[in-house]
Amino acid sequence: MVDVKKFSETDLYGLLDIEISATEAEIRKAYRKKALQCHPDKNPDNPKAAELFQELSKALEILIDKSARAAYDKLLSAKKAAQLRTKQLDSKRQKLKNDLEERERRAKEQATGGFYKVNKTPEELFQEEFERLRKEGSKLIEEEQELMRQQLREEKAMQSFAKSSWDPSKHRIKIRWKAASDDLTNGGYSEAVLNKFLSKYGDINVLVMSPKKNGSALVEFKTQEAAEMAVSYEKGRLDNACSLEWIGDAPKNKNSRTGGSSTVTERDFESLVLRQLRQAEERKRLIEQMMREDAEAEGS
Numbered sequence: 001m002v003d004v005k006k007f008s009e010t011d012l013y014g015l016l017d018i019e020i021s022a023t024e025a026e027i028r029k030a031y032r033k034k035a036l037q038c039h040p041d042k043n044p045d046n047p048k049a050a051e052l053f054q055e056l057s058k059a060l061e062i063l064i065d066k067s068a069r070a071a072y073d074k075l076l077s078a079k080k081a082a083q084l085r086t087k088q089l090d091s092k093r094q095k096l097k098n099d100l101e102e103r104e105r106r107a108k109e110q111a112t113g114g115f116y117k118v119n120k121t122p123e124e125l126f127q128e129e130f131e132r133l134r135k136e137g138s139k140l141i142e143e144e145q146e147l148m149r150q151q152l153r154e155e156k157a158m159q160s161f162a163k164s165s166w167d168p169s170k171h172r173i174k175i176r177w178k179a180a181s182d183d184l185t186n187g188g189y190s191e192a193v194l195n196k197f198l199s200k201y202g203d204i205n206v207l208v209m210s211p212k213k214n215g216s217a218l219v220e221f222k223t224q225e226a227a228e229m230a231v232s233y234e235k236g237r238l239d240n241a242c243s244l245e246w247i248g249d250a251p252k253n254k255n256s257r258t259g260g261s262s263t264v265t266e267r268d269f270e271s272l273v274l275r276q277l278r279q280a281e282e283r284k285r286l287i288e289q290m291m292r293e294d295a296e297a298e299g300s
Contacts, residue, residue, distance in 0.1 A: 008075060008126055012059040020073070024064050031060040032148065041152055061133055061141050068129040075122040166224045168205050171251045173221070173231060177242035179214035186214045187240050194219070197234055202226025219244075224251050 013020050016030040035056045036042070043049035062068045105121070120128075175194065179187030191209050194217055198204060203222040210216035221227035228251070236242030 015059050027063050071126040071129040075126045078122040168220050172247045173219050173244050174247050175217040175242055175244050177215050188237050198230055201229045
């Protein structure tokens with residue numbers, strides 16, 4: 001059974017990393033962010049993950065219920081006020097004060113014949129709201145948790161698909177450019193130059209310059225998207241373009257609308273075009289920088 005005392009002594013706003021003035025939308029957003037991070041399914045080796053997840057869910061349940069949140073806020077204010085008073089009293093005087101307040105409270109209860117709702121302590125009011133939520137259950141919390149479970153399932157499905165459909169070692173890329181066999185500059189290309197051109201598409205697992213002849217290299221990207229973008233768009237130096245082609249068959253994408261080998265769908269077209277333009281500008285800037293460095297080196 002959930003311990004009401006535990007939550008009456010917990011800073012629920014601090015638990016969710018939000019301000020006391022947070023709106024319901026802000027509370028939900030904060031809950032989703034933190035709950036996803038500590039969800040038991042994503043932390044199977046952490047025995048405290050389930051407990052923290054339940055605490056976050058209970059905090060959400062209390063703070064999105066207007067009556068329960070009002071009772072909690074009142075309790076929070078009372079505790080802060082009590083803390084300030086406590087600082088001004090020593091332990092003995094504080095105990096006498098607490099005993100006196102308790103006797104006065106009980107006397108009022110007896111005098112009113114049990115009709116003393118207005119005189120209930122903040123702790124008692126919060127306990128009533130907490131118990132009400134426990135009995136009623138929260139459909140909103142169930143909906144939030146179902147959305148989270150669905151998101152986790154989708155993430156797992158995507159990860160599983162990525163692992164099963166993409167093997168970088170089977171989809172390496174050959175890079176070619178013009179370079180005479182006796183050209184010490186290798187046509188203006190080096191491992192560092194190629195890395196500058198290619199790394200903007202994504203992480204690179206392997207980049208190897210051909211040890212046998214100029215004008216050739218091999219690259220292996222970590223992700224399929226990065227590899228396909230490089231093959232589609234990279235042209236290398238303006239004064240000595242390079243070409244990229246798959247070694248063996250191009251990767252297949254079962255979800256492609258066109259039945260082709262690219263993971264680029266119609267929905268992605270606009271963002272890919274914008275990315276291509278940015279990459280072209282970056283490529284131009286890098287080439288101009290390298291040409292300036294070459295000119296400076298020759299001048300010196």
